[in-house]
Amino acid sequence: MSTVKDDPEQLKQNKRVGFIYLSQEDCIKAGGLNMEGTLEAIQKSFELHGQNKVIQPSKPVIRWGGPETEETRGRIMTMPSYIGGDIDVAGMKWIPSMPENPRKIGQPRASAIIILSDPHNGFPLAIMDGTIVSAMRTGAATGIAAKYLANPDSRTVGIIGAGVQSRTQLMAVTSVFKNQIETIKVFDLNEEKTKQFAKEMQSELNVSVINLTSAEEAIRNSDIVITATMSTFPYVKGEWLKEGAFHSEISFWDTDPQELVYYDKVVVDDFEHVKHHAVDVSYRAVRDGVLAEEDVLNLGEIVIGKVEGRENDQQKILFNPIGMSIHDISEAFRVYKNAEKSGIGKDLSLWEHPHWL
Known part of the structure; x- marks a missing residue:
């Protein structure tokens, strides 16, 4: 006899998976421009990196040409990682860099999207603008380096x-x-x-x-x-x-x-x-x-x-x-937690019920 545990249809019930979407404006509202907070996040990720408590694959780069073309034609980087310790989150930054954007279309050179995931079930926690996060963590990396x-x-x-x-x-x-x-x-x-x-x-x-x-x-x-x-x-x-x-x-x-x-x-x-x-x-x-x-x-x-x-x-x-990438994910997680606490962002569904189990 089938039990609830064994019945796929029963397991599908009340199985909504959601995540927070944070626009760039949402990230700013959630403290994305607070350099003191960013420095704390980057200090922590440097510590965990030194302790080998991170997983950080080498980042693939899409280039239109060789490395020397990055400052002319542009490139897109994919940057995944997992941060352990008391952060315990996985994520990825997708960041195109197109140097001609400001001159040609009046838009920033770099744009980015960050995905944060729960490392225990794999489900997304947030999908968010990564442009502010990326710029802030880059500055903070120099700040922490200067500190030491x-x-x-x-x-x-x-x-x-x-x-x-x-x-x-x-x-x-x-x-x-x-x-x-x-x-x-x-x-x-x-x-x-x-x-x-x-x-x-x-x-x-x-x-x-x-x-x-x-x-x-x-x-x-x-x-x-x-x-x-x-x-x-x-x-x-x-x-x-x-x-x-x-x-x-x-x-x-x-x-x-x-x-x-x-x-x-x-x-x-x-x-x-x-x-x-x-x-x-x-x-x-x-x-x-x-x-x-x-x-x-x-x-x-x-x-x-x-x-x-x-x-x-x-x-x-x-x-x-x-x-x-661990810097992006550490800082993004800080902003995400602030947003979650303050009710900032849009609650979106990945699915209400999984189509297949």
């Missing part, structure tokens, strides 16, 4: 690039070095964009922001250097860096691999992923014999104290992250 690798008395920031990524980079660094950063120097090839960016950032961050006419001016005598551009050629010279400078390069081509001889340490987020992507300057430096692979450090191991970071105030240190 920059000189603790850093006062001056030099940043190359005046785009979206530069905004979140500065938000993160000024949050980590609260009430300490005195001057931000910015340079971008677009002079008018640079002036507007400097004006907006000075008002938003309450820090003196000055626009300069060359990358060299912005880099020289800066305690913290950030390169966040769409450059397709190298321009950074290691000799421009002051003694003890921390340099975060989130771009691909700003620094030539040969310039890494000027740095005392090179740190990434995950060198296996850097190698898979085969673009970043740290990868090319190892490929070209400028660095030994064992000399490239992962930040998560520094965060948990397994590997030593900055050893003295004279070291020049490069942080060259590829960008990890």
